[in-house]
Amino acid sequence: MRKLKSLKLIAGSLVLISSIFILNPTKASAEWKQTSSGEWWYSDNYGGWYIDWEKIDGKYYYFYGENGLMARDTTIDGFYLDSSGAYIPNDSNSIPKRSKWTVFGIDFAIDTVCKYLGNLEEVIIPSEVHGNQIVRIGSNAFNGNINVKKIIVTNGISEIGDQTFANCPNLEDVYIPDSVQVVGKDTFKLSTKVKAHVKSDRVKELLRNADIKDENIIVEK
Structure with a gap:
């Protein structure tokens, strides 16, 4: 019985380690x-x-x-x-002065933008980075960003995570392409100014659990 419990504990630890690896971008040398x-x-x-x-x-x-x-x-x-x-x-x-900056934390192993750090008012999220395909925007990637006002998700992104654009007080417009197939929960939670621009009723339907008012979802066919 003790041996069985030990095996269960080890298995649980492996699952936890795997989850941490997936949720956080893999750190490498600059x-x-x-x-x-x-x-x-x-x-x-x-x-x-x-x-x-x-x-x-x-x-x-x-x-x-x-x-x-x-x-x-x-x-x-x-x-x-x-x-x-x-x-x-x-x-x-x-000495040149940096007026704007942006950093995408990307885990190429899972083709995901895990985090955005920067002070740009307009951000374009790429679906390809120097030959590497990007298909997901991870949960909480923009959560809490106070600078961004406009986000353009490029065609090719297929998944947007939970609370990806949450708690962004100045976010006004997010453009979502038809390539998106999955939208997580509370994607726009507490981002009260935001309007989501989509190209089809199918993508509009995906935003039902994204914590955004129906009148703030604009279908631009």
Whole structure:
């Protein structure tokens, strides 16, 4: 009997460990990565990426909007970026200032955006990141974000988790594509300003348990 109880305890522990791995993005070392077309981007500790100005190894780099690809051979905000993409300041008065930033915590093992951290007012959630397909937005991914006003979910995302866009006091518009097949519970809980824009009655029906008023679901066929 003791042996049986021990086996049950071990099995329960394995289930718990597995759940933690699935719910949290897999942490990895920050590193430079290159796309198949030769463009560079900088992966953060959770597989996401930065935009705007970023200081790396004493040099400043600029990363463009949605995909975080590095700028080079150009001038941005008055700072020249050479062919390697780097700007090296001459003194403390010539340091670029980051005005906006975004980090997607992505677990590529389960094709999921697990967390968004950033101060952008408009966020586009990608369905493909540098050759990796993304199909899910995890539970609580945007929960509590006070900056975001507009979210565009790109076509190809098929699942939105529980309370994904909850507690976002300034969120006004979320655009949901027809590729979405599953929407979790209380997705918009306490996000009282939000309007969900969908393209079909089928997706509208998926939002019945998302804690959003029916009149705030707009079908745009």
